[in-house]
Amino acid sequence: MKNSSGLSFLDATFRSIYPQDFEYRQRAEEHLNQLTMPHWALGDLMDLAVDLAGMTRSLQPPVARKKVVVMVGDHGVAAEGVSLFPAEVTTQMVYNFIRGGAGINALAGRSQTEVCVVDVGARDSFDELVETGRIVAKKIGHGTANIAHGPAMSRTHAVMAVEAGIEIANDLAATTDVFGTGDMGIGNTTPSTAIAAVFTGEKVSELTGRGTGIDDAGLLKKIAVIERALQINRPDPKDGIDVLAKVGGFEIGAIAGLILGAAAHRKPVVVDGFISTAGAMIACSLEPFVRDFLVCAHCSVEPAHKVLLSKLQCRPLLELNLRLGEGTGAALAMHLVDAAVAILTEVATFSEAGVSDSSRSVQK
Numbered sequence: 001m002k003n004s005s006g007l008s009f010l011d012a013t014f015r016s017i018y019p020q021d022f023e024y025r026q027r028a029e030e031h032l033n034q035l036t037m038p039h040w041a042l043g044d045l046m047d048l049a050v051d052l053a054g055m056t057r058s059l060q061p062p063v064a065r066k067k068v069v070v071m072v073g074d075h076g077v078a079a080e081g082v083s084l085f086p087a088e089v090t091t092q093m094v095y096n097f098i099r100g101g102a103g104i105n106a107l108a109g110r111s112q113t114e115v116c117v118v119d120v121g122a123r124d125s126f127d128e129l130v131e132t133g134r135i136v137a138k139k140i141g142h143g144t145a146n147i148a149h150g151p152a153m154s155r156t157h158a159v160m161a162v163e164a165g166i167e168i169a170n171d172l173a174a175t176t177d178v179f180g181t182g183d184m185g186i187g188n189t190t191p192s193t194a195i196a197a198v199f200t201g202e203k204v205s206e207l208t209g210r211g212t213g214i215d216d217a218g219l220l221k222k223i224a225v226i227e228r229a230l231q232i233n234r235p236d237p238k239d240g241i242d243v244l245a246k247v248g249g250f251e252i253g254a255i256a257g258l259i260l261g262a263a264a265h266r267k268p269v270v271v272d273g274f275i276s277t278a279g280a281m282i283a284c285s286l287e288p289f290v291r292d293f294l295v296c297a298h299c300s301v302e303p304a305h306k307v308l309l310s311k312l313q314c315r316p317l318l319e320l321n322l323r324l325g326e327g328t329g330a331a332l333a334m335h336l337v338d339a340a341v342a343i344l345t346e347v348a349t350f351s352e353a354g355v356s357d358s359s360r361s362v363q364k
Ligand SMILES: Cc1cc2ncn([C@H]3O[C@H](COP(=O)(O)O)[C@@H](O)[C@H]3O)c2cc1C
Pocket: 082, 083, 084, 085, 089, 093, 183, 184, 185, 186, 187, 188, 189, 190, 210, 211, 212, 213, 324, 325, 326
């Protein structure tokens, strides 16, 4: 899609993404160095506070309004038996989200995070939910094609999936301080693993995990399916849209777009689990500066997740053996985003509190 300036919507978005602000990072660091505690005693939370200041260009980073966006899409490759669960669970879980009965609803509620569900590519349609405003419709297709036989989607649809995510970020930016990513789509650990293999060059057999809980035979089949998908489609690691089109998913593209859109608005985006990190990898391949706006929530039990996080040079905040997705890890990490801002804005400095600084003590 081109806009009036002749730039594509994607290019215009990439051009509005800048790195973190160095000056605000430095000011935050100087302030944190003076707090009434041993040097950097709150560790990674202090690093997060510096990041949030650099992202938002503020020493009081706004984080009150939190939103986790759950992107929904189905996968043709589910027909290969790569998941323990049938494809209809994707739709059933959408209704569960709307009723408030899913893991994400419970965890988001506890961190005052709103949940926004977006249909990008579910097999089914949700006309009533869309008409009543309970989910957002950005449907690009009724599930992807089976990557074991050919590309997941056309290049045009891959661009549209990323654009859909950017549009969601644009629509929500005025009412959101911190974004979180989430996913729902039976079979989606298979395309996510394929994406990880393309970008890291690691062996599929070392990257593939059990997703929803497949057994040993299922795992071997899943590895073979991913290897076949890569062989047949030959995705180009230098072209993120090509990777998305050939072995990705609609919701993975929309997650990439949400991340790009959030960064373009200088809003932190808390990246959930493995599927979201595959989306982040696509986003970073399209525009590397986007990396500066990621807050990586956790490292899941999927082996490829750790490898992707290290490729992105992201240190996850939590390690809790999660393997759910939906945005649950992002909702949990929102507590830590609040904690980081509280440290930056509420803790007294040595001089404010009249506490002796280590620089004035004499070590014998
Ligand atoms: C009831 C249920 C709820 C979920 N919520 C997230 N997922 C997660 O598991 C799926 C990926 O694993 P695989 O590739 O093995 O299918 C995705 O739908 C992901 O969102 C769920 C899976 C199930 C079964």
